[in-house]
Amino acid sequence: MTESSATKLLNGDACHRTLHGKNASKNGYVKNHCLFQQSQKYRRAREKRQNATTNPSLYQKPFVESFEETPLLVAVLTYMGYGILTLFGYLRDFLRHWNIEKCHVAREREQQKDFVPLYQDFENFYTRNLYMRIRDNWNRPICSVPGAKMDVVERVTHNYNWTFEHTGTVVKDVINMGSYNYLGFAENTGACADAAVEVTHAYGAGVGSTRCEMGNLDVHEELELLIARFLGVESSMAFGMGFATNSMNIPALTGKGCLILSDELNHASLVLGARLSGSTIRVFKHNNMQSLEKLLRDAIVHGQPRTHRPWKKILIVVEGIYSMEGSIVRLPEIVALKKRYKAYLYLDEAHSIGALGPQGRGVVNYFGLDPKDVDIMMGTFTKSFGAAGGYIGGRKELIDYLRCHSHSAVYATSMSPPVAQQIITSMKIIMGEDGTSLGVQLSENTNYFRRKLLDMGFIIYGNDDSPVVPLMLYMPAKIGAFGREMLKRNIGTVVVGFPATPIIESRARFCVSAAHTKEMLDTVTPPLKKQQAIHRLVSLEVQKHLGSSQ
Numbered sequence: 001m002t003e004s005s006a007t008k009l010l011n012g013d014a015c016h017r018t019l020h021g022k023n024a025s026k027n028g029y030v031k032n033h034c035l036f037q038q039s040q041k042y043r044r045a046r047e048k049r050q051n052a053t054t055n056p057s058l059y060q061k062p063f064v065e066s067f068e069e070t071p072l073l074v075a076v077l078t079y080m081g082y083g084i085l086t087l088f089g090y091l092r093d094f095l096r097h098w099n100i101e102k103c104h105v106a107r108e109r110e111q112q113k114d115f116v117p118l119y120q121d122f123e124n125f126y127t128r129n130l131y132m133r134i135r136d137n138w139n140r141p142i143c144s145v146p147g148a149k150m151d152v153v154e155r156v157t158h159n160y161n162w163t164f165e166h167t168g169t170v171v172k173d174v175i176n177m178g179s180y181n182y183l184g185f186a187e188n189t190g191a192c193a194d195a196a197v198e199v200t201h202a203y204g205a206g207v208g209s210t211r212c213e214m215g216n217l218d219v220h221e222e223l224e225l226l227i228a229r230f231l232g233v234e235s236s237m238a239f240g241m242g243f244a245t246n247s248m249n250i251p252a253l254t255g256k257g258c259l260i261l262s263d264e265l266n267h268a269s270l271v272l273g274a275r276l277s278g279s280t281i282r283v284f285k286h287n288n289m290q291s292l293e294k295l296l297r298d299a300i301v302h303g304q305p306r307t308h309r310p311w312k313k314i315l316i317v318v319e320g321i322y323s324m325e326g327s328i329v330r331l332p333e334i335v336a337l338k339k340r341y342k343a344y345l346y347l348d349e350a351h352s353i354g355a356l357g358p359q360g361r362g363v364v365n366y367f368g369l370d371p372k373d374v375d376i377m378m379g380t381f382t383k384s385f386g387a388a389g390g391y392i393g394g395r396k397e398l399i400d401y402l403r404c405h406s407h408s409a410v411y412a413t414s415m416s417p418p419v420a421q422q423i424i425t426s427m428k429i430i431m432g433e434d435g436t437s438l439g440v441q442l443s444e445n446t447n448y449f450r451r452k453l454l455d456m457g458f459i460i461y462g463n464d465d466s467p468v469v470p471l472m473l474y475m476p477a478k479i480g481a482f483g484r485e486m487l488k489r490n491i492g493t494v495v496v497g498f499p500a501t502p503i504i505e506s507r508a509r510f511c512v513s514a515a516h517t518k519e520m521l522d523t524v525t526p527p528l529k530k531q532q533a534i535h536r537l538v539s540l541e542v543q544k545h546l547g548s549s550q
């Protein structure tokens with residue numbers, strides 16, 4: 001396995017992988033780790049490892065995460081698979097070059113042949129020769145709400161996935177295991193939809209102005225007061241787009257002379273925001289407190305490069321749930337570190353808000369922490385709330401400052417009123433103002449589904465409480481086969497490979513929802529069972545066998 005893949009997803013500087021039951025060395029981190037208490041009967045013994053460096057007293061409940069190491073044979077076979085695909089890729093590029101095979105991809109014109117080629121990196125080779133083979137698994141149009149079930153538009157290709165045609169047929173009632181509809185609010189009926197329709201009748205769909213000009217409606221004010229109440233913070237501001245909430249607010253908070261310490265698996269919007277800010281960026285290993293503490297200590301000891309002046313600000317940027325790994329941030333430890341080193345903390349709760357915590361108030365609620373310990377609480381409404389947009393919550397001074405200095409506050413048109421209303425109604429439901437308990441249903445479904453996959457012997461990643469459930473496929477050929485075979489059985493899944501994951505860690509990613517019934521979850525797993533066609537076709541038993549032999 002490559003160094004990058006070995007280091008990318010792991011929780012340790014020194015001990016990247018513990019092979020075949022050997023103990024972690026040096027920093028005590030291992031890929032399969034659990035904190036102070038562990039008695040999950042479903043977890044195999046070798047996955048139970050004590051994380052020597054973490055401080056159990058900071059946690060009020062068990063913190064169980066599993067990132068089982070890629071079995072050696074699977075890693076070798078995966079590399080062989082990529083090797084064979086690459087050889088065929090070169091062969092086909094050769095045939096395309098001599099016009100023996102039709103080339104569908106954009107190419108430089110004859111007059112431009114002396115220019116440096118526009119496309120020459122590996123990613124383009126990968127797209128042309130590897131991704132194109134399984135492209136039918138992505139960008140599939142759906143034609144219903146992305147609820148627990150959805151309708152998918154059928155497509156065919158006559159040229160090996162270069163182009164697609166719609167057949168006019170709709171595949172009905174596909175069980176949706178791919179949308180981030182954690183609480184089931186992505187619906188076109190019910191209280192949220194009714195309230196949104198009412199607001200559309202009152203205000204229309206668009207505001208046509210920014211908040212500072214003519215675009216400030218009562219629904220916006222109500223929404224911001226509600227968010228602040230929901231999060232337990234002094235004040236909040238809502239933005240029309242989650243991505244822009246990160247990419248435009250981080251530059252308003254930090255700049256030249258500031259240091260951003262960013263988790264290596266942070267979302268693109270956080271990375272973009274950090275880069276746009278002009279701050280110095282240092283990346284720590286995913287959820288690795290030693291790596292973070294080392295960076296913090298170095299930052300305090302050495303200060304800025306060359307001048308050695310102290311950093312103007314140090315901002316730690318993390319997410320609540322990481323959507324590719326299904327891991328949960330080690331927030332209690334991060335809060336302890338940020339306090340010790342007097343840094344600021346920016347927490348992106350895109351996937352955790354609504355989905356975690358006894359009251360669904362996110363990762364702070366999950367760990368029973370004080371919201372005041374997080375300086376900048378960020379989140380999006382696109383997942384648990386079935387809406388659109390993002391928010392920042394925190395102290396009043398912070399929000400007042402952002403209202404005047406953030407580009408997304410000053411220059412962007414305000415949130416569409418029905419969207420704001422959808423958020424208000426769904427948030428009130430999460431707050432229990434209608435007496436329901438969606439959060440409980442989600443965590444029951446999550447535990448049930450994760451346990452079923454573990455019992456079947458699959459290698460799944462992430463935290464036991466995370467509704468994002470990555471099931472490891474590893475090999476490139478399995479990515480396409482898995483997605484297609486599941487869809488044939490009316491189960492819609494997201495499959496993910498390079499560059500969204502390390503090259504040998506391709507996976508299927510299930511997103512569990514409170515809207516899934518037990519019957520639906522029970523329909524998803526049987527096709528994966530041993531002796532079932534999909535299991536044989538996708539050779540899932542390789543993982544089971546090798547995974548348990550470690």
Ligand SMILES: Cc1ncc(COP(=O)(O)O)c(C=O)c1O
Nearest residue numbers: 241242243267269348350380382
């Ligand atoms: C962690 C994280 N932050 C921000 C965003 C961007 O949010 P949105 O899709 O609502 O624009 C996403 C999107 O998936 C995300 O996963």
